[in-house]
Amino acid sequence: MTHSTALLTDHYELTMLQASLADGTAQRRSVFELFARRLPEGRRYGVVAGVNRLLDALERFRFDERAIGFLADRGVVDQATRDWLAEYRFTGDIAGYADGEIFFPGSPVLVVEASFAEAVLLETVFLSILNHDSAVASAASRMTWWAGGRPCIEMGSRRTHEESAVAAALSAYIAGFATTSNLEAAHRYGIPSAGTAAHSFTLLHDTERDAFTSQIDALGKGTTLLVDTYDVAEAVRTAIGITGPELGAVRLDSGDLPSLAGQVREQLDALGATKTRIIVTSDLDEYQIAALAPAPVDGYGVGTSLVTGSGHPTCGFVYKLVARETADGALVPVAKKSPDKISIGGRKYALRRRSASGVAEVELIGVGEPPVDDGDDRELLKPLVEAGKIVGRTTPEESQIHHLKVRDELPRYASQLSRGEPAIPTEYSGDHDARNPFLPRSHM
Amino acid sequence: MTHSTALLTDHYELTMLQASLADGTAQRRSVFELFARRLPEGRRYGVVAGVNRLLDALERFRFDERAIGFLADRGVVDQATRDWLAEYRFTGDIAGYADGEIFFPGSPVLVVEASFAEAVLLETVFLSILNHDSAVASAASRMTWWAGGRPCIEMGSRRTHEESAVAAALSAYIAGFATTSNLEAAHRYGIPSAGTAAHSFTLLHDTERDAFTSQIDALGKGTTLLVDTYDVAEAVRTAIGITGPELGAVRLDSGDLPSLAGQVREQLDALGATKTRIIVTSDLDEYQIAALAPAPVDGYGVGTSLVTGSGHPTCGFVYKLVARETADGALVPVAKKSPDKISIGGRKYALRRRSASGVAEVELIGVGEPPVDDGDDRELLKPLVEAGKIVGRTTPEESQIHHLKVRDELPRYASQLSRGEPAIPTEYSGDHDARNPFLPRSHM
Numbered sequence: 001m002t003h004s005t006a007l008l009t010d011h012y013e014l015t016m017l018q019a020s021l022a023d024g025t026a027q028r029r030s031v032f033e034l035f036a037r038r039l040p041e042g043r044r045y046g047v048v049a050g051v052n053r054l055l056d057a058l059e060r061f062r063f064d065e066r067a068i069g070f071l072a073d074r075g076v077v078d079q080a081t082r083d084w085l086a087e088y089r090f091t092g093d094i095a096g097y098a099d100g101e102i103f104f105p106g107s108p109v110l111v112v113e114a115s116f117a118e119a120v121l122l123e124t125v126f127l128s129i130l131n132h133d134s135a136v137a138s139a140a141s142r143m144t145w146w147a148g149g150r151p152c153i154e155m156g157s158r159r160t161h162e163e164s165a166v167a168a169a170l171s172a173y174i175a176g177f178a179t180t181s182n183l184e185a186a187h188r189y190g191i192p193s194a195g196t197a198a199h200s201f202t203l204l205h206d207t208e209r210d211a212f213t214s215q216i217d218a219l220g221k222g223t224t225l226l227v228d229t230y231d232v233a234e235a236v237r238t239a240i241g242i243t244g245p246e247l248g249a250v251r252l253d254s255g256d257l258p259s260l261a262g263q264v265r266e267q268l269d270a271l272g273a274t275k276t277r278i279i280v281t282s283d284l285d286e287y288q289i290a291a292l293a294p295a296p297v298d299g300y301g302v303g304t305s306l307v308t309g310s311g312h313p314t315c316g317f318v319y320k321l322v323a324r325e326t327a328d329g330a331l332v333p334v335a336k337k338s339p340d341k342i343s344i345g346g347r348k349y350a351l352r353r354r355s356a357s358g359v360a361e362v363e364l365i366g367v368g369e370p371p372v373d374d375g376d377d378r379e380l381l382k383p384l385v386e387a388g389k390i391v392g393r394t395t396p397e398e399s400q401i402h403h404l405k406v407r408d409e410l411p412r413y414a415s416q417l418s419r420g421e422p423a424i425p426t427e428y429s430g431d432h433d434a435r436n437p438f439l440p441r442s443h444m
Numbered sequence: 445m446t447h448s449t450a451l452l453t454d455h456y457e458l459t460m461l462q463a464s465l466a467d468g469t470a471q472r473r474s475v476f477e478l479f480a481r482r483l484p485e486g487r488r489y490g491v492v493a494g495v496n497r498l499l500d501a502l503e504r505f506r507f508d509e510r511a512i513g514f515l516a517d518r519g520v521v522d523q524a525t526r527d528w529l530a531e532y533r534f535t536g537d538i539a540g541y542a543d544g545e546i547f548f549p550g551s552p553v554l555v556v557e558a559s560f561a562e563a564v565l566l567e568t569v570f571l572s573i574l575n576h577d578s579a580v581a582s583a584a585s586r587m588t589w590w591a592g593g594r595p596c597i598e599m600g601s602r603r604t605h606e607e608s609a610v611a612a613a614l615s616a617y618i619a620g621f622a623t624t625s626n627l628e629a630a631h632r633y634g635i636p637s638a639g640t641a642a643h644s645f646t647l648l649h650d651t652e653r654d655a656f657t658s659q660i661d662a663l664g665k666g667t668t669l670l671v672d673t674y675d676v677a678e679a680v681r682t683a684i685g686i687t688g689p690e691l692g693a694v695r696l697d698s699g700d701l702p703s704l705a706g707q708v709r710e711q712l713d714a715l716g717a718t719k720t721r722i723i724v725t726s727d728l729d730e731y732q733i734a735a736l737a738p739a740p741v742d743g744y745g746v747g748t749s750l751v752t753g754s755g756h757p758t759c760g761f762v763y764k765l766v767a768r769e770t771a772d773g774a775l776v777p778v779a780k781k782s783p784d785k786i787s788i789g790g791r792k793y794a795l796r797r798r799s800a801s802g803v804a805e806v807e808l809i810g811v812g813e814p815p816v817d818d819g820d821d822r823e824l825l826k827p828l829v830e831a832g833k834i835v836g837r838t839t840p841e842e843s844q845i846h847h848l849k850v851r852d853e854l855p856r857y858a859s860q861l862s863r864g865e866p867a868i869p870t871e872y873s874g875d876h877d878a879r880n881p882f883l884p885r886s887h888m
Contacts, residue, residue: 008606161611182455316748
């Protein structure tokens with residue numbers, strides 16, 4: 001994946017560039033912000049993921065010969081614009097929420113300061129990455145929260161675009177998943193991978209016993225045997241007959257899982273396999289995981305609902321110009337005025353206001369100037385890029401640790417799966433003339 | 445995108461390979477099929493897309509040094525398996541539905557015949573591609589059907605993973621979209637791209653007039669001006685004041701579009717700009733497009749709902765072993781027996797049964813042998829790969845033409861947006877012992 005990301009861009013960004021280069025406004029210093037106007041209906045919080053991928057994409061955002069040749073062949077932009085693009089390097093500043101951070105309506109997840117020309121080009125690729133990855137992480141976090149100490153295994157690759165699958169595995173890991181089935185993600189990001197066998201492996205063999213024996217010969221008694229191809233009780237008997245009590249785990253991929261898990265647990269215990277774990281898969285989501293909490297389940301494999309954001313496959317992040325230089329060099333706030341898509345002009349800063357005991361209380365957003373830290377607050381915007389230099393990279397492990405720590409700050413009801421308002425309200429300080437569109441309804 | 449696709453694979457495919465290589469079953473001739481057990485709730489038909497991308501991915505499915513090194517470092521599989529993988533080339537046969545073809549529950553969208561080892565490895569990457577691309581095409585087709593002769597413009601890149609965006613643009617094009625905003629898709633697949641300006645371009649300038657003048661200077665009077673940054677009526681007046689009646693189009697991205705479009709049409713006509721088109725964008729989906737049919741709208745820009753499959757971001761395609769060689773060389777049908785996920789064993793063939801006047805009547809699936817063509821039927825499975833050689837590539841243009849042609853075969857009620865059963869029933873011929881799980885409820 002060393003190819004250029006420059007064409008992962010909407011056509012209109014380049015035509016805007018051409019017009020602004022011609023009239024001289026391209027060089028006006030500008031602030032673009034990436035934020036969500038609201039959370040998906042009923043969600044209590046969102047989780048940022050994709051920031052490190054975004055930095056990688058920025059590094060590869062170069063209009064190479066292939067890209068310039070295409071723009072020329074199609075006549076997308078004129079020669080002067082192509083010459084400018086061939087030299088494109090981002091030289092501005094970017095601050096943002098870290099991978100794993102929690103966000104709320106209005107949170108300035110990314111603040112990009114540069115010339116209009118440099119910043120406008122990044123709109124599509126930045127939005128693509130954060131809208132996708134954060135949608136997956138936001139769903140994943142609810143799953144790992146309800147799974148408690150039981151590991152969650154990401155196995156949704158087959159249900160989403162092949163490259164989304166790799167990003168989804170990383171996003172799930174950031175939000176607390178233990179492993180992924182996706183080998184490319186394991187390789188590219190160094191996260192743990194796992195997997196044993198599908199139904200086809202049992203069906204390939206003349207008997208289930210042949211299949212189990214083969215798998216154990218290859219992978220050892222610590223493996224996980226899939227026991228629901230024919231008859232679960234018979235398969236469990238066969239499995240323990242071969243391995244004795246040392247079998248690592250059995251996997252259930254169909255049926256009424258809460259009751260089936262109970263039956264299998266009893267059977268395993270009766271056979272002396274008290275340490276053999278039970279892994280369940282089969283269209284799980286956060287609601288099913290919560291429903292399985294009382295069942296004797298030792299791990300959850302999650303696929304479709306994870307990679308599709310559990311009903312919300314995109315975050316609704318937008319990338320808006322909120323301030324720009326005037327002809328005389330001053331930076332002024334700007335905002336669209338149409339009634340149904342309100343934005344607040346002016347550069348934003350953000351603190352998570354916390355109580356003395358460390359519980360999150362308010363998403364406090366300063367407009368035009370930083371809000372005042374009352375002593376227990378936490379700064380949310382981290383430097384990611386300074387004068388074009390990437391300074392804010394974190395590892396997946398650091399991001400996961402960060403996520404679990406900041407999720408712990410949320411009031412306990414933030415974990416509720418019932419539909420409701422964001423866990424904490426968004427409030428604004430500083431000068432701004434728009435009415436506040438981000439407060440939860442109960443605060444209006 | 446010339447890198448290897450080999451690690452876009454679930455961990456368990458490689459562990460199954462290792463076990464089957466060790467016990468000798470890896471070489472058993474096998475038939476895997478890719479199909480959907482059902483359509484998303486209420487949908488009348490699905491649209492296949494991704495077949496050409498799948499053939500590209502197959503061509504690049506090679507375990508290069510990077511991949512083999514990773515498998516060794518992590519100990520995913522043993523040395524013998526890695527040696528086998530280093531030599532991997534698919535040498536089997538693949539038949540499938542063409543890009544743009546319509547599918548129904550049970551349609552054998554892809555039939556893969558090869559050794560178990562060769563075929564099992566392709567499960568994840570094949571499913572990823574077809575599940576994603578077909579979900580987008582299935583939604584897109586409903587949109588273009590309801591848009592009638594008005595062009596649909598794909599502009600959803602920012603709402604989905606940056607590479608999904610490229611595939612979504614292609615899938616939308618196959619299902620009848622006219623253009624995309626995505627430059628990489630335009631470059632990679634040769635489809636038309638379009639775009640003009642965002643709100644940020646107006647906000648960058650000191651006045652809306654400055655912004656419009658700049659855009660017209662750069663792109664000509666035939667451009668599309670975005671007129672809803674401040675006040676729509678004033679913006680339209682300003683725009684036509686600059687260009688006269690030659691302005692190409694105005695774009696509306698907010699507000700109550702049916703009534704707003706009517707007002708803007710009246711205003712444009714009163715100003716003499718009777719040929720200036722009105723393009724609407726703003727969270728459109730097939731329902732909104734249908735609702736806008738009576739409004740004086742000339743084109744639809746569709747984003748979020750398109751790239752997320754309009755509520756159904758994945759197709760639910762599965763990849764199942766349906767037949768395999770026995771120890772004595774015979775090919776026998778196989779199927780999982782669990783009650784809630786029924787599959788029908790045996791290799792499938794498929795015809796679209798049509799009336800004498802060419803209207804589709806039944807998705808006719810032969811189990812173990814081809815169904816008999818009654819004279820007006822259409823063969824659905826095309827050769828895609830023969831003895832490892834790719835033979836079934838089509839261009840995006842061919843796929844779009846094919847889609848519009850075969851969609852035209854459907855009974856008229858297939859376009860209904862209300863929830864209902866598949867437009868035609870799926871029926872089986874030939875030997876099979878499973879009860880038929882794919883019939884619409886009304887046929888049971």
